[in-house]
Amino acid sequence: MCGIVGYVGDKSAVDILIDGLSHLEYRGYDSSGVALMTKNEINIFKAPGKLLNLIQTLRNEPKEKIDSNMGIGHIRWATHGLPTMVNAHPHCCNCGGLTLVHNGIIENYKEIKETLIQKGCEFKSQTDTEVAAHLIATEYGKCHDLKEAVSNATKQLRGAWAFCVMHKNEPFNIVATRKNAPLIVGVGDGENFLASDIPAIIKYTKKAIYLNDDQIVKVTKDKITIYNPDGTLANNKIEYLPFEPMALSKMGYKHFMLKEIHEQPDVVRNILQDKLKNEIDKIVLDDIKLNCEQLKNINRIQIIACGTSLHAGLVGKYVIEELTGIPVDVEPSSEYIYRTTIADEKTLVIGISQSGETADTITAIKQVREKGSHVVIITNRKESLLARLSDSLLHVNAGIEVSVAATKSYIAQLLSLYLFAIYTAETLNINSDKVREIKHELMTLPAKLEGVLANTSKIKEIAKKYSSYKNFIFIARGINYPTALEGALKLKEISYINATGYPAGELKHGPIAMLDETMPVLAVLNRGRVYDKVMSNCEEAYARQAKLIGVANYIDEKHQNLFDDYVLIPDISDMVSPALNIVILQLLAYHIAEYLGKDVDQPRNLAKSVTVE
Numbered sequence: 001m002c003g004i005v006g007y008v009g010d011k012s013a014v015d016i017l018i019d020g021l022s023h024l025e026y027r028g029y030d031s032s033g034v035a036l037m038t039k040n041e042i043n044i045f046k047a048p049g050k051l052l053n054l055i056q057t058l059r060n061e062p063k064e065k066i067d068s069n070m071g072i073g074h075i076r077w078a079t080h081g082l083p084t085m086v087n088a089h090p091h092c093c094n095c096g097g098l099t100l101v102h103n104g105i106i107e108n109y110k111e112i113k114e115t116l117i118q119k120g121c122e123f124k125s126q127t128d129t130e131v132a133a134h135l136i137a138t139e140y141g142k143c144h145d146l147k148e149a150v151s152n153a154t155k156q157l158r159g160a161w162a163f164c165v166m167h168k169n170e171p172f173n174i175v176a177t178r179k180n181a182p183l184i185v186g187v188g189d190g191e192n193f194l195a196s197d198i199p200a201i202i203k204y205t206k207k208a209i210y211l212n213d214d215q216i217v218k219v220t221k222d223k224i225t226i227y228n229p230d231g232t233l234a235n236n237k238i239e240y241l242p243f244e245p246m247a248l249s250k251m252g253y254k255h256f257m258l259k260e261i262h263e264q265p266d267v268v269r270n271i272l273q274d275k276l277k278n279e280i281d282k283i284v285l286d287d288i289k290l291n292c293e294q295l296k297n298i299n300r301i302q303i304i305a306c307g308t309s310l311h312a313g314l315v316g317k318y319v320i321e322e323l324t325g326i327p328v329d330v331e332p333s334s335e336y337i338y339r340t341t342i343a344d345e346k347t348l349v350i351g352i353s354q355s356g357e358t359a360d361t362i363t364a365i366k367q368v369r370e371k372g373s374h375v376v377i378i379t380n381r382k383e384s385l386l387a388r389l390s391d392s393l394l395h396v397n398a399g400i401e402v403s404v405a406a407t408k409s410y411i412a413q414l415l416s417l418y419l420f421a422i423y424t425a426e427t428l429n430i431n432s433d434k435v436r437e438i439k440h441e442l443m444t445l446p447a448k449l450e451g452v453l454a455n456t457s458k459i460k461e462i463a464k465k466y467s468s469y470k471n472f473i474f475i476a477r478g479i480n481y482p483t484a485l486e487g488a489l490k491l492k493e494i495s496y497i498n499a500t501g502y503p504a505g506e507l508k509h510g511p512i513a514m515l516d517e518t519m520p521v522l523a524v525l526n527r528g529r530v531y532d533k534v535m536s537n538c539e540e541a542y543a544r545q546a547k548l549i550g551v552a553n554y555i556d557e558k559h560q561n562l563f564d565d566y567v568l569i570p571d572i573s574d575m576v577s578p579a580l581n582i583v584i585l586q587l588l589a590y591h592i593a594e595y596l597g598k599d600v601d602q603p604r605n606l607a608k609s610v611t612v613e
């Protein structure tokens with residue numbers, strides 16, 4: 001969370017910084033700020049709330065204060081301290097000579113703060129970041145070299161950071177560094193850039209350098225010098241950036257979320273065209289580096305992920321176990337980290353992350369790598385930190401996802417898990433009938449998704465009817481249990497309505513106590529193994545006068561009266577149904593939030609990349 005940018009060149013720094021920040025708003029929107037170097041003075045402008053507030057602040061400033069060719073900018077997702085003006089970045093030392101922006105958390109900031117206070121530093125904010133500003137300034141006082149000062153100061157820090165730092169005595173360069181937080185250097189012609197992520201700079205350059213942990217970079221308009229942690233010069237290679245600016249347009253949709261929901265048939269089609277051309281040929285996953293011998297050696301699989309990616313992992317468990325017979329555990333990364341976990345070279349670990357930046361998942365994956373497990377990463381960002389920690393990579397290729405609520409990346413993760421399960425079964429030469437059936441069903445998926453998306457009037461009607469309810473329960477069983485969890489998460493995230501997903505069979509073990517006419521129950525029913533069981537659970541809810549909403553591919557006549565409302569989806573096999581059912585729940589959440597006038601793409605308190613543990 002938090003986004004940082006830096007610019008040095010001949011153009012107007014403020015314009016480039018603001019434009020860059022506007023493409024990083026998915027990382028946080030609690031406050032924003034810029035620091036501009038002007039004739040050996042640093043001018044800082046900040047505003048609480050969305051970037052628009054900063055833009056308005058800057059409009060009222062005299063031209064000479066913002067006329068600058070070098071600066072740094074920040075967009076904040078608050079961790080330490082309220083989302084106020086005083087806590088907004090950039091932060092500076094007491095004399096105002098040094099200023100910096102930070103993404104991450106400094107874990108030992110309290111100890112350092114005490115020492116700095118004893119030395120006479122005065123703190124204005126409640127942030128951990130301000131500690132870094134005072135500490136680097138103190139080090140600068142000893143060596144009078146910003147790069148040295150950053151190096152000496154960061155050696156005293158614990159935690160995660162990406163910093164961009166300026167000092168008024170070095171008016172032609174920015175110094176930056178990172179550890180466990182993203183930062184790229186954009187390589188321009190007579191200008192250079194720094195940013196947390198590609199969208200901030202893609203308009204200006206397609207060339208970038210990725211920094212390793214603890215490397216320090218000194219950036220002037222003509223030169224980029226990278227130093228290793230031991231002070232030696234580094235030679236990181238220049239890479240070509242994958243994004244087109246077009247991907248960041250809403251293309252006529254009211255929100256990115258709606259656009260991204262509607263992109264799902266194409267996302268699935270692209271993946272299939274690329275990797276699953278027909279039902280007969282074995283699929284080829286080029287970046288999966290596991291052959292038959294290695295797969296035979298695997299006796300368990302652990303899937304680690306957070307949020308929506310975790311729900312994809314739960315679907316993956318059903319599919320992988322069904323097709324391969326290998327036992328699969330799924331766990332939130334944040335839980336995996338701080339307990340004794342059993343993983344070794346016979347364990348295959350799959351990390352799933354849309355962003356490839358999630359701190360909990362990165363920490364967990366780093367841990368398992370030390371145990372010798374083969375690590376497969378499923379991500380939408382093949383250049384991400386997590387991707388770089390993989391032994392095998394599955395790039396889900398959903399295209400950039402802007403809306404904070406994940407939609408198309410979820411379906412792409414599901415597809416990747418299906419493909420991985422098929423790949424494993426085919427490589428092991430087992431379950432060929434099941435494999436063929438799933439392949440067949442997957443190939444029908446894009447058309448079925450299109451069918452669902454072409455006819456959303458019933459979903460809109462339900463959304464309007466139920467938008468005033470304060471609580472929801474989502475139920476399902478088997479492979480659609482994760483669908484219930486994901487549907488409830490979508491509703492919570494963007495409408496702030498309390499929604500909980502349960503395995504339908506668990507309803508009677510407690511949650512049923514909450515049911516009455518004020519508690520709508522949404523049931524996902526798919527004709528297959530558990531259809532009758534879920535229908536019985538719907539009967540139980542009906543008997544408690546709960547309003548019942550069905551999402552089903554079939555409801556027989558005798559059961560139709562149970563439901564106050566239902567949406568019918570095209571017929572689909574149990575195994576592949578999560579990829580179709582979820583679209584109804586995404587749309588329902590979207591239209592409820594939209595009807596309530598919520599900030600759909602940037603819901604309160606959230607950020608797209610969660611780079612703190």
Ligand code: M6R
Pocket residue numbers: 306307308309352353354355356357358361404405406407493606607608609610
């Ligand atoms: O980038 P990741 O997939 O690792 O992110 C994990 C979660 O933070 C993310 O899925 C979050 O739950 C989304 N807001 C879901 O819509």
